[in-house]
Amino acid sequence: MPDGSDTVTSVMRLGRDDVERRVFLAASAAVGLSALDIPDAAAVTRRASGSSGVRVGLGEVNAIRHMIRTLGDAASELGGGHARHLTVRYLTEDVQRWLDGTYTEAVGRELFAAAAELVHLAGWMAKDEGNEGLAQRYFVHSFKLAAEAGESEAAATALRGLADQAVDLGHLASGVRLAEGCVTWGEKLDNPRALAYYRNTLARAAAADLDVRTARAMLAASEEAIGRAPASPGDSWASHYSAGRWAHESAKIHSRLGDQAAAEELLHLSLDIHGIDRRRTRAMVLADLATVQMRQGDLDGAVASAEEFVAFAQGVQSARVNTAAQDLKERLGRTAPDVPVYEALDALGM
Numbered sequence: 001m002p003d004g005s006d007t008v009t010s011v012m013r014l015g016r017d018d019v020e021r022r023v024f025l026a027a028s029a030a031v032g033l034s035a036l037d038i039p040d041a042a043a044v045t046r047r048a049s050g051s052s053g054v055r056v057g058l059g060e061v062n063a064i065r066h067m068i069r070t071l072g073d074a075a076s077e078l079g080g081g082h083a084r085h086l087t088v089r090y091l092t093e094d095v096q097r098w099l100d101g102t103y104t105e106a107v108g109r110e111l112f113a114a115a116a117e118l119v120h121l122a123g124w125m126a127k128d129e130g131n132e133g134l135a136q137r138y139f140v141h142s143f144k145l146a147a148e149a150g151e152s153e154a155a156a157t158a159l160r161g162l163a164d165q166a167v168d169l170g171h172l173a174s175g176v177r178l179a180e181g182c183v184t185w186g187e188k189l190d191n192p193r194a195l196a197y198y199r200n201t202l203a204r205a206a207a208a209d210l211d212v213r214t215a216r217a218m219l220a221a222s223e224e225a226i227g228r229a230p231a232s233p234g235d236s237w238a239s240h241y242s243a244g245r246w247a248h249e250s251a252k253i254h255s256r257l258g259d260q261a262a263a264e265e266l267l268h269l270s271l272d273i274h275g276i277d278r279r280r281t282r283a284m285v286l287a288d289l290a291t292v293q294m295r296q297g298d299l300d301g302a303v304a305s306a307e308e309f310v311a312f313a314q315g316v317q318s319a320r321v322n323t324a325a326q327d328l329k330e331r332l333g334r335t336a337p338d339v340p341v342y343e344a345l346d347a348l349g350m
Contacts, residue, residue: 143159279315309328
């Protein structure tokens with residue numbers, strides 16, 4: 001926000017630039033860490049006291065959250081590239097009009113929190129589409145909106161997005177710092193699903209940074225939290241973090257720590273018991289399962305998992321799914337380039 005504009009003005013400018021397909025800078029460790037700056041505690045108060053537009057109440061807040069669920073479900077099924085620009089247009093047209101409207105401070109805090117969740121979804125979609133720089137800027141704005149609203153869960157979730165991205169890009173020290181911030185915000189919550197979600201974030205960052213002790217401690221703490229989660233999800237932002245999602249992420253951490261047998265067990269748990277059924281999500285679990293099976297020398301199992309992965313990945317608009325297909329193709333190419341699924345993976349990874 002180089003011109004001193006507030007977070008709302010800045011994120012709307014970012015959204016309009018996105019819709020107009022302008023070029024964005026690459027992701028960097030410095031931009032990610034900027035989320036840890038002290039938030040503007042008076043932002044909501046200033047907006048509420050100076051507003052003069054359309055009158056806004058909790059009905060508009062609930063409408064935003066309903067759209068987040070609808071768009072998020074579509075992204076989980078079909079990939080982040082499926083409806084990203086629809087999400088951003090909703091932000092810059094409908095939600096901006098409400099943020100510029102007239103509301104009480106209490107409604108303003110709810111409105112900022114809902115906007116933070118929508119901006120985070122736009123960031124997740126951009127990352128899934130392969131646009132890391134744009135995703136990072138959405139995540140930073142999501143955190144700032146949530147922190148200004150005093151909404152701990154949305155703030156922790158935004159830091160989680162930044163931490164995971166930093167690890168993916170090899171910015172390990174930044175990833176650990178952001179994951180620690182994520183856990184700190186998350187510990188303010190009485191929500192076992194959310195606690196499991198954020199603790200696994202730090203476990204993943206620590207494992208990537210070769211801090212085995214912290215990784216194992218956070219894995220255990222995450223497992224303890226997901227074990228206390230109620231059977232039915234609530235309405236909170238982290239309510240989508242099911243036992244199946246937890247098993248999938250924990251499997252990847254175990255694999256990183258070298259325990260492929262534990263990883264495979266958790267991946268089967270995710271697929272067979274906890275019902276991961278979104279096409280994109282199930283495809284990613286199957287890709288990880290095929291990789292773990294190859295690491296254990298189970299070529300038949302890996303080929304079967306790769307075939308199922310191809311079936312679920314068809315039609316999904318996701319750079320991460322495409323990358324997983326390319327990765328599987330390269331791994332199979334070393335040991336079984338003649339299997340029929342090899343060509344199907346090649347077509348997906350193009």
